[in-house]
Structures are given as C-alpha cells and as structure tokens.
Amino acid sequence: MAANDYRGYLRNHMDMEHGGSRFQQPTQSAHKPLIFGTLAVMGLLQVASSVTILLHLTGYLREVDLPSAQPIEEVHSEPIIADAFRDIKKKERSRKKDQTPVAHLPVKTPMDFASTDSKVVTTIHWNQFHGTLTKVKYHDGRFVMEEQGLYYVYAKTCFRYAPDHASKKQDVSNVQLIQYIFHESHTQSKLKPVLLSKSGGTFNWSDPNYNMYCVQQGRSVRLGQSDGLFVNVSNSWLLDPEPEGTYFGVFKMST
Numbered sequence: 001m002a003a004n005d006y007r008g009y010l011r012n013h014m015d016m017e018h019g020g021s022r023f024q025q026p027t028q029s030a031h032k033p034l035i036f037g038t039l040a041v042m043g044l045l046q047v048a049s050s051v052t053i054l055l056h057l058t059g060y061l062r063e064v065d066l067p068s069a070q071p072i073e074e075v076h077s078e079p080i081i082a083d084a085f086r087d088i089k090k091k092e093r094s095r096k097k098d099q100t101p102v103a104h105l106p107v108k109t110p111m112d113f114a115s116t117d118s119k120v121v122t123t124i125h126w127n128q129f130h131g132t133l134t135k136v137k138y139h140d141g142r143f144v145m146e147e148q149g150l151y152y153v154y155a156k157t158c159f160r161y162a163p164d165h166a167s168k169k170q171d172v173s174n175v176q177l178i179q180y181i182f183h184e185s186h187t188q189s190k191l192k193p194v195l196l197s198k199s200g201g202t203f204n205w206s207d208p209n210y211n212m213y214c215v216q217q218g219r220s221v222r223l224g225q226s227d228g229l230f231v232n233v234s235n236s237w238l239l240d241p242e243p244e245g246t247y248f249g250v251f252k253m254s255t
C-alpha cells in the first residue's frame, strides 16, 4: 500500500520534472490561479525580506548573525518589530527637528492661463506633489514659512513660443517677459506685498519655428514666521510647462 503510494508519488514527481507538457497543455484559465498564487507567494517573500533587511539595517537582528544563535522564539519577534519601528519614528522626529527649511517646486501643469493680454500679470501655481517641501508650506501659489530666518529665494521661468505650431496665432512682435518675486509679510496688510526682485525683457519674436527666453532671479531675504513668497509673471500663456524650465525655491541660510 505505502509502496504503491510512494511509487505514485515518484511518478508524479518525475512527470512534473520531465513532462513539461503536463503544464503546457491546460488552458489559460487553469494557469491563472497558479500564476496568481505564485505572484502572491513572491510578494509575501518580498515583504518578508524587506522587513528583514530593515530590521537588519537598524541593528535589531544582529543577534541572529551570531554563530551560536538559537532560533528566536516567535513570542519575541513582535516586541522587537514594535521596538524597531518606534525607534525609527523617534529618529525621524529628531531628524525633522534639526532639518533645514527648504522648498523647491516645479510649475503646476496643465496651466490654465487663458489671457494673452500682455498687460495681465499672473501668479504662477506650483506642483506641491513633485518637489521638496520641508518646514515650508505651500498654499495658493505661495510658500509660507514655518520658521523665521534669513532665506535665499530663487525663481526661474522660461517662456517659449513656436508660431508654426501654435493653435492660435498671436502677435509676439513686442512681448514683455517679466518675472516678479513678492514677499507677503505676515505682519503687514496682505494687500501690500513687497516686490523683492524683478527681471526680464521685451522681445520681437520673429522666428517662425521657435523662440525661447528664460529669467532667473535669486536673492537673500529676511522672513518671519507665516510670511509668504510668490511669483508673478507677465504673459504667463507663454510659460514653459517643463519642470526644468519653470520652478520656484527657497531655503534657509541662517537664523
């Protein structure tokens, strides 16, 4: 009886090893559970190994490396993991405390600047989900400081126009491309932002293929807590939507 079973087992086993065809013949639908099962197991293994590496890197599994180490009892593993995570959180918190305030955001796309009136200025909105925001908040086109101090603020805006590819031809024989950086002091009236810096130029863009111009400005400025910074530009409909072309940043230099 047992011998028969064993032979049966061997046969099956060898079928599995040598008879690849056994597994090629079933229909697609028969494969699916197998594939999903395999993927699930692989996924679990991945998670397990990631956790192991994490614990290892944080030094919690050092004892396992000892040659004489006995298998860690299941009972111990939970407190160890909890301790590890508590420790990581604590480290993160203390790291956050002595982090330098810094922010860098690319322009938010798609841009919705309908006006092509060259006299209109627009506040640029930035993509807060692609970039850095550490101890600086973002709200409605503005950086809002969490800490007072001496900061360096910079902004770059590129403008471009390809007349031959434009859906609607515009007159660009006399365009003003100006960038303004404003400081909104928390203690002052919101209606009176202070102009920190302006730069740009006027152009007669006569190249039918492609015209491009970039403005970059930067300067130091003393900012108070909850102060805001924002960038206005003329002719925002010409803004380059690429994150390398148009961005805004600030970082703290000292107290």
Ligand SMILES: *[C@@H]1O[C@H](CO)[C@@H](O)[C@H](O)[C@H]1NC(C)=O
Pocket (backbone or CB within 6 Å): 121, 122, 123, 182, 193, 232
């Ligand atoms: C900046 O642009 C906005 C339009 O988006 C405008 O309402 C505001 O008055 C401008 N600010 C300054 C100081 O020019």
Ligand SMILES: *[C@@H]1O[C@H](CO)[C@@H](O)[C@H](O)[C@H]1NC(C)=O
Pocket (backbone or CB within 6 Å): 173, 174, 204, 205, 206
């Ligand atoms: C712009 O340049 C074009 C071609 O060089 C010229 O014909 C036109 O008069 C210029 N426009 C202005 C406003 O200077």
